[in-house]
Amino acid sequence: MSSGGPVRGSRWLPCHSIAVFAFLYLPIVTLIVYSFNGTGVGGFPPRNLTLGWYRVLFADEAIWASVVNSLLVAAAAVVIALTFGIPAALALDRADFPGKVLFRRLVLLPLILPGIITGLSLLMLFRAVEVRLSLTTIILGHGTALISVATTEVFAGLQKLDRAQEEASLDLGANYWQTFLRVTLPNLRLSIIGAALLIFTLSMDEIAVSFFLIGRDNTLPLEIWGRLRRGITPEINAVSSIIFIFSLAAIVAWYRLRAQAEGQPEIAAELVETAAQGERA
């Protein structure tokens, strides 16, 4: 990019951007601020700043039970999504088989289809085979819905993979399995970890599919949802703020990972470009 020929941008663009950032963050910031508000959820300005709601939260057993459930479900969903998503990505990238186009569409459909459709169609399946609804059915639902995430992430990682490495491995005597374990998988490591983080986060927040497949045990979002039907308490602000902190940590971790994977070639590419343009070192 040019480092400054006499071409200026206009002024309204940065103002607009600031306004959008404000729009994006104000609700979250408000939520966090009011989690400390002594007099409840509304009312301006916030008064009686207190940690009381957090204390109530920590004593709330139902919430903790649902957190544990959510963690279990999320972990299991990650396992399922990766176990089936990685081969799916490989298959889409490398193999030709009858029905490939249909397969690709089906795998990616849950990404864009409203979650309730995935949820209720799975409900019909479980009803048809007379499986009782429980955490297990939720796990199966999340896994199914999130395979598409794993597939997309790993597929993108495969595009960046240097085929020559695998060919070199075969050339040096390793068979396909060994090549997969020793060369392909390690190169996909960052994509897989990134996908895992994303799937975990999405599962923790999932409502639409879970709504239909829930048994006796609640996940965290459904627990919060249940309380919302009954009336708002600032305790929910508190738990929301904590969820925000964890989401923040997850996304920062994911981004660092990405930067690590793409950073080196990206930085190198940038250097080459600026070298060609500006003739720096």
Place this chain on the structure above:
Amino acid sequence: MVSSPQPEVVAHSKQAAGPLLSIRKVAKSFGQHNVLRDISLDIAEGEFLTILGESGSGKTTLLRIIAGFESATSGEIWMGGERLDPLPPYRRRVNTVFQNYALFPHLTVEQNVGYGLRIAKLPKDEIASRVEQALTLMKLTAYAQYKPSRISGGQQQRVALARALVNRPRMLLLDEPLSALDANLRRQMQVELKSLQREVGISFVFVTHDQEEAMVMSDRIALLRLGELEQVASPREIYSHPATAYTAQFIGHTNLLRGEVKDGVARCGSLSWRTGLRDGPGLFSLRPENVRIGTGTTDGVAVRFRGRMLRQAFHGATELLQIECADGLVLSVRAASRQSWQGELELEFSPADAVPVRESQERN
């Protein structure tokens, strides 16, 4: 396409005694890095000037400053009696042919070529006729409705040329436009570009790192090294009378002879000859083709010496021999092909061909 130059260009070349473009003490730094230092250069109407240099020499930066994509840190640029540097690129009567052509992928060849004319809001029929002329000139008429992705690299390059020239700029800037082409096409395009420039009649400023290319095409070569001008001269001049050791080595092959001048005699190792230079250290450039094998000439002042054949490399039209002389000095000697040499040889050269050169300045 342009059967006669635009009236104002004609008026200028008749009235203005000065150069078309005047670069005055231009310098450019990126942070701590000084890419260009104190460049002053005049470019005449209708001349083909090549800015030649290695990567890192600043040649592309200089071109971009003329085009307007970078601003100089200090110095001025004047064109036709007015200052050019405060103007943004879209107000300069200068057009650029980019290294990777930068054709608009969403427009056809015809739309690409007409882009500048549409921006200038020229009447539709004038746009159509000028575009058609440009396409004919560049032999692109058959490809008018194609998108850039469907034509070859050589054709894309012609589109880039047509797109720039159709606007009748006062000067055309070309940023290594031939570097993406393969060798034969490249040579062909060199000849075509040269005759195109003659036909169109405007100044071309051409940037390249290929010294052979520069010599083939240019009226003048401006050799840039580490941000400063090493020498500005015509190809023949710069080849036969390089000013510095760097110039002598960068353009063509040469042998650098180091020695001393004392009492009218230059002594480099075992070689010596009479010279009119003053006493002091001596540095001479001797081109390989100026060293003759055998002592056939009756030239009295020729420097004769013996050498041993080390290596011979076949270069198609000529052979390049590495000869070891008495004191260990190794010289490159160019000889006609169809013969192979062995062992001890008699060689000679004329003192006039040992061109004195300066040491190049150290730069930081």
Place this chain on the structure above:
Amino acid sequence: MFSRAYRAAITLPPLLWVAIFLLIPYLLLFCYSFWSVSPSQEIVHSWTLGNYNELLTKRVYLQTLFRSMWIAARVTILSLLLGYPLAYYLSFHAGKRKDLLYQLVIIPLWVSYLVRAYAWKTILGSDGVLNTLLQYVHLTKQPLEFLLYSPFAVVLTLTHIYTSFTFLPIYASLEHVPRNLVEASHDLGASPFQTFWRVIFPLSIPGVLAGATFAFVLSLGDFLAPLLLGGPSGIMISNIVVSLFGAAYNWPLGAAISLCMLVLVITLLFFSERLEKKWSFR
């Protein structure tokens, strides 16, 4: 290049899973939409077009569908209006801060959807932050009722969610615009605005289409925002489906609506992809 065992290993497991947990359920959906429910709440497995007939004749279904589409359209347009200039600013004018700003745009995406919808609920209520703030600074005397439990609230909340969604593909396509094209356009006499309109924008259209499709389809099928914030006037088509699988127990009818949504989504995707291809120049 690959051995049969390897190929089988990578294709069969996912194929099986997809067949069992995606294909068969969708087929069941298809079947259910042609069945009906008896007064004693049993599913009657005889094939009938009754459900579809009901959908076409009872006004409420089409009305809700159109309202949902109208809400989705507004959300899409607003998200694009917010997201595009932001993406453009980051890609072309942000310079060194580009990376940091990009992270800032993505962070809200990762924060729970429920949390964000809930946040708007607390802000927009009659005792909520916005109303009490306006009263505090004496801009209003009474709380503004339309803020919550209205389509307005749904549009606002969904725009908040989907702006970051539209941002991503637009940003990606803008990043792919070679910068030398911008320079070439300037070189040929086009001002920055002309360059944007003639070069940059056309090349970013695939990103815009992708973002718009995403925002439209996902808002159309949303059930959470209308349930939390929509009130009776903000009910969307997914809410009807959810209630048909809940209190209003009529799975076949719910399946019929779902199938229609499925077909609608697939159709939209199809046309969107065709358009994207038309505008993609590689």
